[in-house]
Amino acid sequence: MTIYVEGPIMPRITPERREARRAEIVAAARRCFSRDGFHQTSMPDIAAEAGVSAGAPYRYFASKEEIILAIASDAFRLVFEPVERLAARTDRASVADLLAASLEALNADTVTDAAGREVPVDELLRCAVQSWSELLRNDAVRAPAVEGFQGVLRGITDALRRGQAAGTVPPAVQPERAARMMMGLLHGCLLQRVAFGLTDTAGFGDELSALLGGVDATNGRGGANGTTGATPP
Numbered sequence: 001m002t003i004y005v006e007g008p009i010m011p012r013i014t015p016e017r018r019e020a021r022r023a024e025i026v027a028a029a030r031r032c033f034s035r036d037g038f039h040q041t042s043m044p045d046i047a048a049e050a051g052v053s054a055g056a057p058y059r060y061f062a063s064k065e066e067i068i069l070a071i072a073s074d075a076f077r078l079v080f081e082p083v084e085r086l087a088a089r090t091d092r093a094s095v096a097d098l099l100a101a102s103l104e105a106l107n108a109d110t111v112t113d114a115a116g117r118e119v120p121v122d123e124l125l126r127c128a129v130q131s132w133s134e135l136l137r138n139d140a141v142r143a144p145a146v147e148g149f150q151g152v153l154r155g156i157t158d159a160l161r162r163g164q165a166a167g168t169v170p171p172a173v174q175p176e177r178a179a180r181m182m183m184g185l186l187h188g189c190l191l192q193r194v195a196f197g198l199t200d201t202a203g204f205g206d207e208l209s210a211l212l213g214g215v216d217a218t219n220g221r222g223g224a225n226g227t228t229g230a231t232p233p
Contacts, residue, residue, distance in 0.1 A: 022060040023117060025050050026074075029057075029067045034123040038068055038130050065140055068131065072141065073148075074113050075128035078105050078121065079186055080152045087159035094168040095182070096206050098159060102186050103201040106193055122194075129194045153179050182208075 013021075028050035032041040043064055047054045061067050082101040086093055105111060105121070113119045134141040156179040163169030185208065192198040 018060075021052075021056075023113075025052070025057050025060055026067065026070055027117075027119070029064075030071050030119070030123050030127060033068070033071065033130065034126040038064075038134065065138065068127075068134065069141055069144065071124070071127045072131035072134075072145070074119070075124040075131065076145070076148060078111050078124055079128075079190060080148075083186075084152060084155050087155045090159075091162040092166040092168050093159050093163050095160070095163075095173075095178070095208055097168075098156060099182060099185065099204060099208060103189060103204050106186075106189055106201050107199050125190055125194050129191060149183070153183060156182055 025046065029041070029046045032045050032049050036045075041064070043057050044054045046064070046067070047057050050056070057067070061070075079102050082105055083098050086098060086101045090097075106125075108121050110118045111121050111124065113124075131141060131145070135145055136142075153176075157175045160169050160173065160175035160178055164171055164173065164175070169175075185204070189198075189201050189204070
């Protein structure tokens with residue numbers, strides 16, 4: 001007669017615990033990428049930073065590229081999610097309003113990530129800048145980045161059109177081109193913070209409005225012939 005001896009039953013990991021461990025690995029990877037760069041960081045490096053076994057990251061991510069994509073998504077969400085929310089909830093947003101919503105995040109020290117955890121903004125933005133080089137060589141990173149970029153572009157464009165109808169955006173502005181200019185400014189401010197430590201972006205929305213002409217930075221009213229809508233003293 002064969003006697004089977006059962007070993008100890010290993011408890012199943014709960015979804016909450018699994019998500020927490022995944023977040024720990026992402027945080028460790030973000031620290032490594034921010035400090036050493038994508039290509040100088042290996043999966044064993046990430047495991048060591050997280051304090052787990054060398055194979056543990058592969059239980060949550062198929063590859064290092066998948067971790068890069070997750071972190072890049074968090075980074076660009078930091079910049080563009082505020083402007084997307086504002087664009088979706090109001091029909092009277094001015095150029096200054098839309099820019100201020102995103103530039104505010106670039107002045108912060110920490111931000112809440114998709115998992116609800118506090119994340120250092122500098123780490124995220126350093127990873128965001130590195131991810132741009134990945135767009136040139138890696139379709140797995142480029143495809144979702146292009147999709148996300150186009151989605152934000154459409155949201156800003158629609159918000160500018162609604163602002164024109166409400167009188168908060170100058171009628172001479174071409175929404176599609178203006179939206180690209182605004183996103184270019186946001187990308188530029190992001191790069192300035194990472195490369196040069198420049199975080200003084202408060203008021204940039206008002207300055208751009210003044211440069212565009214037709215919007216009074218203090219009250220958002222449009223004026224004729226490219227002049228501001230300010231009331232004379």
